[in-house]
Amino acid sequence: MAPKVLVSDKLSETAVQIFRDRGIDVTFDPSIGKDKDKLLSVIGEYDGLAIRSATKVSAKVLEAATNLKVIGRAGIGVDNVEIPAASKKGVIVMNTPFGNSITTAEHAIAMMFAVARQIPEANESTHAGKWEKSRFMGVEVTNKTLGVIGAGNIGSIVIDRAHGLKMKVIAYDPFLSEERADQLGVRKVELDELLGKSDFITFHVPLTDKTRNILSRENIAKLKKGVRIVNCARGGLVDEEALAEALKGGRVAGAALDVFAEEPATESPLFNLPNVVVTPHLGAATTEAQENVALQVAEQMSDYLLSGAVTNALNMPSVTAEEAKVMTPWIKLAGHLGAFVGQMTDEPITAINILYNGAVAEMNTAALNAAAMAGVMRATNPDVNMVSAPVMAKDRGIDLATTTQSQTGVFEAYIKLTVVTEQRERSIAGTVFSDGKPRFIQIKGINIDAEVGEHMLYTTNEDRAGIIGALGQTMGENDVNIANFTLGRSTRGKDAIALLYLDEQPPETVLEKLKETGLFKAIRPLRFEVAE
Template identity: 60%
Template sequence: MPKVLISDKMSPLAEKIFKERGVEVDVITGKTKEELAAMIGEYDGLAIRSSTKVTPAILEAAKNLKVIGRAGIGVDNVDVAAATNHGVVVMNTPFGNSITTAEHAIAMMMALVRDIPQANASTHAGKWEKSKFMGMEVTGKTLGLIGAGNIGSVVADRAMGLKMKVVAYDPFLSADRAADLGIKKVDLDELFKVADVITLHTPLTDQTRGIVGKKAFAQMKDGVRIVNCARGGLIDEAALLVALNSGKVAGAALDVFEVEPATENPLFGHDKVICTPHLGASTSEAQVNVALQVAEQMADFLLTGGVTNALNMPSLSAEDAPKLKPYMALAEQIGGFAGQITETSLKRVVIEYEGHVATLNTSPLTAVVLEGLLSPLMSSVNMVNAPIVAKERNIKITESKHDREGDYSTSIRLTVETERGERSIAGTLFANKAPRIIEIDGVRLEAELAPNMLYIINDDKPGFIGALGSLLGHNGVNIATFALGRRVEGQEAVALVAVDQPLQDIVLDQVAALAHVRLAKKLSF
């Protein structure tokens, strides 16, 4: 039974769902990083919110960890690159709190343009400063969205309901999607020039850090208002303070800060700044939604192999996972076969999908082929980090699909280019479930792989099979299956022999010494 640790406070629904799905779960919150490192080794999954920091040291200690689930969108507290290198899937729940966060952004904007917090404080103090709080209508004004994904698109919809014009900067926003949303796609410079209110809805990355800074403020309208309910660090807070003091920015509403928890900040106490303590996802509905989603996603992965909302590997729905399962086994065998017979450095890998398999989601299959290929050559490789490992070693990966049927209704072919030339392995499924190798370096044969295999390249000469059988029998090695193939009569032939026990090196040496043998290798699957 898989075992999951919930290390941050979240809805009890998460624990309930894990248990109902057959996953053992412990809820242990408030631990230090040292305490977490000491206990994480026994868990297959880690469910977190924003408090737990998943560092390289934590991942190093997490020997059994397979998946990290973040109940929420941001994964700033997870070292995703380190998780990938350790073969750990990182998931988030990008839809569970989209509406809640978008509504908070709209609320912050309305509070900002009408000075509601300041007017509230003044009135509670017994003052009646009606003329002091002169607000701005949003009707007809231009809202500039930096980021038009899940949350940004909801903000756009709500803003248009308030009769605002909406422009958006998002490198991943297509023209068709912008048209569907009813917004205008612009570049960042144009957004800064035309927006009356700017709201941010983008992740914090090396590219977006400080995206609103000194240069950006200089391009903006005088009296612009800024809303940030996304991530601290998107706005250069020092530059914002200067812009507020100069009057360039009429006001800012901030739910997030460069350093959190934010108990001190130069912007605190400024009469043009509204602050909330990272409340974007803080509604009872959102807390329930993200807890439910993270538990379901993690349980699907641990129990069925389904991958949803992963940040470091292709998605694979729980419904598709059973369909791909036999292909996963075939992909692993093909990759493992090629990896075990490859002795020089890899330069290029080509994976071809033909027939029925080409109509499926092949991204996970490619990752599994690479896992099988690289595992015999290096340790700690799995389907999560295999593509990264290949990229780091400058191995070029090419994937192609052909939905036409060849000699078989479905097949996968792997071709690897090394310093010494090319090798290719092809396989298919018998009865849609049983993996078979059908070709090795252009030589056709049909072989079912077993835990212990003997792979031989030999000259096609009379008496070879008898000599091999006699040698194995003399050494007490029982043959389970025997598959043969050859290019042309009397020339190169291939034998794949399944045996009932691992071959001793001394026996392998005897096989290699037989007449007509060019190559003899033992394989394991």
């Protein structure tokens, strides 16, 4: 019997035809995506669901989806899908992470020109029957310095286009290596230098805790006078109120924004200011981009339903059905190891080295590599998955090296992951016990035995009395419950570490109290994606 797919959002007829040509029974009804009750009543009939952003795939919908095997999102964002609920039901969630890259990069360039030459204002004035030629004095982009914040997939396309416009390009990206910067033809700089030297600044980073408000009031004060700001990436990267004040005060000559902290943006301190260009999140809004992602999602879903091949899955590794039973806990472990070093590392990573020892060396190490890299890079980009992580790592010039070896030591198998930066190397090792649960067994060369939890706290200190007491007392006084407490040390009186598995993330006030004790060299809260 042919698999059945429901297309509940607007996909092109060409994309729908791909399903038909592959022998899939497809229902194309875009009205269903806006009708929750109708979706609930029919979803149980289908093996696949193809969507854009209108269809909301809630836990309730997934509960009713008794036959559903795959959800395909034409585009990158999957905020409208409850992925944990999908994972629990065994439903694969796919997206198309790179289909909008050129379109978004081109929109950034278009916005740069629009604000450089005041095109929207001049257009409005001319339509009104005025001829204010002397009012609209623009600036050339040739020989100007473009500061690119984020040199990944979209940022690298913008850099290429900027070279064609004869601009000087500098870039800030914590993951950008010197080698990759050379390949892109940009000078890699720190954020403060970029802020102070750029004539134009464009953002191409995701919104994370580290990038939120990256153009803060404090950083706006560091900008070169007369700079023009372009943001076609994510709302929340820019302090809109502070930017409005800088525009009024003359430090910033113009701004062009396609994204806002709150969307739909019906009001903003930036609205109606002179030489501010705004568009309603049009970065991916071209015929070509919408067609590309629609065709991609149709091909990916068809491949999975007909052959089991998994591409661009957000919640499952690209492994065969035969491998899945054995590999799943090891894939989780690889992701946890990557997440640990990713959250611990603030400087650009130049290389990731992975050692597979014992039985794990005989497994599908390509999938394990992808899981580890996704863990590393998810610290700065939560949208990374096992498919996109290797591509993004390559774009940033991060070298991957793997080694396999026969069993050595007391464990039947283990994985050791090391990240290399220009300043240091940081390593962690782990294994999977007979209960199928991943464990950390070594950090910084210090042997431990630590269960992995969603919320953890890592500390380093000199081996001395009082550490356990300080940690336990501070957590207890602040009602932070410790589920598991692991200690390790190199030798007596030397380096020591502690890894606490907590019931919830410790508040900043608790971390400050630990710092005030003067006992710790480093205190770092960590978070891991642990299935319930």
